[in-house]
Amino acid sequence: MRVLVLNGPNLNLLGTREPETYGAKTLNDLETLMMERFPEVEFTFEQSNHEGMLIDSLHAARGYDGIVLNAAAYTHTSIALRDAIAAIEVPTIEVHLSNVHAREEFRHRSLIAPVCRGVISGLGMTGYILATEALLHPDAT
Ligand code: DQA
Numbered sequence: 001m002r003v004l005v006l007n008g009p010n011l012n013l014l015g016t017r018e019p020e021t022y023g024a025k026t027l028n029d030l031e032t033l034m035m036e037r038f039p040e041v042e043f044t045f046e047q048s049n050h051e052g053m054l055i056d057s058l059h060a061a062r063g064y065d066g067i068v069l070n071a072a073a074y075t076h077t078s079i080a081l082r083d084a085i086a087a088i089e090v091p092t093i094e095v096h097l098s099n100v101h102a103r104e105e106f107r108h109r110s111l112i113a114p115v116c117r118g119v120i121s122g123l124g125m126t127g128y129i130l131a132t133e134a135l136l137h138p139d140a141t
């Protein structure tokens with residue numbers, strides 16, 4: 001089982017970036033957490049602040065079993081990311097650390113949600129764990 005965990009702009013600053021919203025843990029902590037939790041999964045972890053780089057990462061994930069994607073602010077703006085997700089046909093789960101629906105209005109709309117298998121928002125890093133769980137067991141009841 002190969003899973004790409006792809007994080008978008010400003011998420012490299014996790015741990016110091018608005019900790020009251022995004023928590024005190026770093027991106028490194030997230031990677032350790034996921035590898036410890038799912039030793040059977042072959043993870044690829046990537047982060048970029050650049051829209052085109054994120055698109056390249058999505059293209060390169062063709063053939064993977066799943067993608068856990070926190071597109072950060074591009075969630076709300078990027079038709080290009082949406083088209084890339086639709087093009088690669090890899091089950092993709094949209095994740096947000098914060099509850100975007102409890103925040104500013106401009107964060108309520110996701111351009112990528114319609115082409116994602118599901119959306120998890122507001123559960124912090126647990127959301128990444130749950131997304132991976134859903135990729136591993138899509139039909140659990
Ligand atoms: C975020 C929510 C986005 O609205 C914001 O732009 C981010 C992070 C989250 O994980 O809560 O950068 O995706």
